[in-house]
Amino acid sequence: MKLLTPVGVYRLLFVICRYGINLMALLKLAAGSHRHRVALSDDHETLTYQQLLDQAECLAVQLREQYGLGSRSKAGLLCRNHASLVKSIFALSMTGADIYLMNAEMSSDQFAQLLDAHAFDFLIYDEELTAFIRQSTFKGASVLSYHENLPAISNMIHGPLSRSSRGQRNSNSKLMLLTGGTTGRAKEVAHKPSLFHYLPPFSSMLERLRLLQYKTVYIATPIYHGYGIAILLLFVALGKKSVVTSIFQAEHACRLVREHQAEVITVVPLMIDKMLRASNSGGDLKSLACIASGGAELNPRLAEEVSAKLGEVLYNLYGTSEAGLCIIASPQDLDAASGTIGKLIEGVGLKVLDGSMHEAAAGVIGQFCVKSGSTWIKTGDMGYRDEKGYFFLKGRADDMIVSAGENVYPSELEHILFQHPFIEYAAVVGVPDEQFGQRLKAVVQLKAGTELNAETLIEWLRPRVARYQMPREIVFVDRIAYTPLGKVDRKQLH
Missing domain, CATH: 3.30.300.30 (ANL, C-terminal domain)
Known part of the structure; x- marks a missing residue:
């Protein structure tokens, strides 16, 4: 990103002084270097970095002035992948509000639990969830992501911005990931924008997945999941093009890859499995140079099929909501150790611990634990590390x-x-x-x-x-x- 050059340091300090340390500052840095480059393409529109920045800034002002959002506000987003969601994430970070990314497929019981636990001040949701919201106990302010007439994000992104309306810089916003599936009790994990905390995993992704070589990523995984939002922010930081769509359908996904000539795609294993069967023996997917699979266990048979049809393009990623990306397996790693999730990223605190919370010997199954401060947190994932440093998953602790x-x-x-x-x-x-x-x-x-x-x-x-x-x-x-x-x-x- 050339931030350590004299010009880069000046730009970084200028942006932080103007915006504070938040996600909008990241977008401003990207727009400064890649103003006219395409940043985002979805089912509705295609936006350059300057357009995305202008609309997100305008939206931030509207959210602050119309709904009083600011530091200590709690904003929930119940949306699928689309441009309004992306604009809202950047805009909310500028207001200082905490951003709660919620599973758009959650049950009514889980949503009720979240309302009781967090008392959201504001909610952004997709139109098809209107009945779902109305049947809940939520009584706060809310807007739709898209609508022609009703209050919606799509109607709040245009208008002149005076210097006085931009507001003061803010570094209080946190990104809140809510994990726990679609029916279980959600677990809250907070992430505050930090330049140095995320350097080890992002640096490893750039190096091992060779992302600097590519121009376009298709984010097929949900942005509300930690995996999806991480890839989106990484590609924004690099000034690359991100493609998203609201609903994953294998045939449509193959068409998006072909039309945008996407070199990178984020998937869970089931997605790429379905795409292989819908892609004319892989013909629609020939532009892919990096298939980043994560979020679920990768079956060795699927890895072999991808290799046979598309070449050495499949990467297996493992991470947690608490620690982010922890382990990466390259195509060469998958060839050398079938079924592996790869080797540990340098600087990431993860160990395989036995029932007594002692580190398990190579080849001995234990629970993956991540370091948080001076303590080790159980992830619930069971597996082992072999003598060569390769990690293997054996499933969830409650599945054994x-x-x-x-x-x-x-x-x-x-x-x-x-x-x-x-x-x-x-x-x-x-x-x-x-x-x-x-x-x-x-x-x-x-x-x-x-x-x-x-x-x-x-x-x-x-x-x-x-x-x-x-x-x-x-x-x-x-x-x-x-x-x-x-x-x-x-x-x-x-």
């Missing part, structure tokens, strides 16, 4: 079962089931068992045009799995349930 005294991880059986030539998708959960305490139950989705029964599959499994890994029950379904983030919906499986 104990069968006849053995610790059993459903993901191990899932990986084996994926090797069967007739199986499209497979998911495994633990179920109660009178004799062994717990056993595994496998839910299987077959490839189109194939036939398989439980008895035949059991015989195929016998030489491939240990006795305690053998499923007690196999259920064949037309379609396995996934969450909107592309993870297996284990609650529905149970």
Whole structure:
């Protein structure tokens, strides 16, 4: 970004003095260097960096003057991926308000819990969620993301800005990530803009994913997820073009990649799996040089298929809401160690700890824990590190079962089931068992045009799995349930 040159230092100090330390300052820096370059393209419009900056600044003034937003205000965003969401994030940061990015697929019960916990002052939401909002207990001020006549972000982004209306600089805004799926109780994680805190993961992404070489990213993952917002802010910092769309559909996603000649795409594994099947054997995806997969476990079979059709373009990323990006696997890492999530980013505090919170030896399964201050926080993810420094996931701590005294991880059986030539998708959960305490139950989705029964599959499994890994029950379904983030919906499986 050339911030350490004399001119770069001057620009940085000028922007901080003008805006404070917030996300708008990041956008101002990018617009200063890439004024006429395309910053954002969505289903509604295409914006240059100068246009995005002007509209976000105008919106910030409107939000401050019409709704009184400022430091200590709480603003919730319940939106899918689109330009109004992006403008709102930058504008709210300029007002000093805390920005709560909420899952647009959350349940009414989870939304009620958030309202009780946070007492939002302001809400921005998509029109299709109008009934959802009206049926809730929220009584504060709110606007739509888009509307022709009603108060909406799309109607608040134009107008002259006088010097006096711009307001004072602000460094109080925090970005609040709300994790916990679509039905469970959300966990709040705060992120305050900091130049130095995020340098190690961003530097590693630039180096290992070679992002400086590319011009366009298609952010297919939700921006309200930590993974999506991180990529958006990184590409804004680099002055690159970001492409977003409100709803992921494999055919449409392939068309966006082809039309924009996107070199980078952010996905969960299920997305790229569906895109491969909708892309004419990968033909629509030939421009992709970096597929950044994260948010869910990557199946080795899918990694091999991507490599065969598109070359060495697949990267596997692992991060947490608390620590951000922690581990990266390059295509070469995936070739060297099938199923790995990669090696630890330098400067990131993550260890595999046993039940006594001592570091586990190489090859020993424990829980991934991230360092926060002087303490280690459990992530809930189980896995191990091998002698070469490669990390491997074994699933969530609450997914593990104990069968006849053995610790059993459903993901191990899932990986084996994926090797069967007739199986499209497979998911495994633990179920109660009178004799062994717990056993595994496998839910299987077959490839189109194939036939398989439980008895035949059991015989195929016998030489491939240990006795305690053998499923007690196999259920064949037309379609396995996934969450909107592309993870297996284990609650529905149970």
